Amino acid sequence: MNLEIITPDKKIFSGEVSAVTFPGTEGQFQVLNNHAALVSTLGQGAIVVEGAHKETFTVDGGVVEVLNNKVLVLAESIS
Structure with a gap:
């Protein structure tokens, strides 16, 4: 699936990934290929x-949004 991580300043990451784990406001969750x-x-x-390879980004x-094997992250800031 394709992942893009974007902040108001710049694009942080763009590429094909097999899994992404997120810090949701209601708890941690993971998105895999063909996710709803x-x-x-x-x-x-x-x-x-x-x-x-494995990468970690800290988000504030x-x-x-996950749709048709495309994952778009609009982050406030990444450190």
Whole structure:
């Protein structure tokens, strides 16, 4: 599936991944290939991206949308 992580300043990540774990405001959740459509708010915590290698981004909040194997993260800020 394709993942894009965007902040108001720049695009942080774009590429194919196999799984992404998010810090949802109601608890942590994971998105895999062919996941059902979803829109959720993000709390403060780690976004763990699993693809060719594992990457972790710390987000201060935001929104994630999952639709047709495309995952778009609009993050307030990434540290």
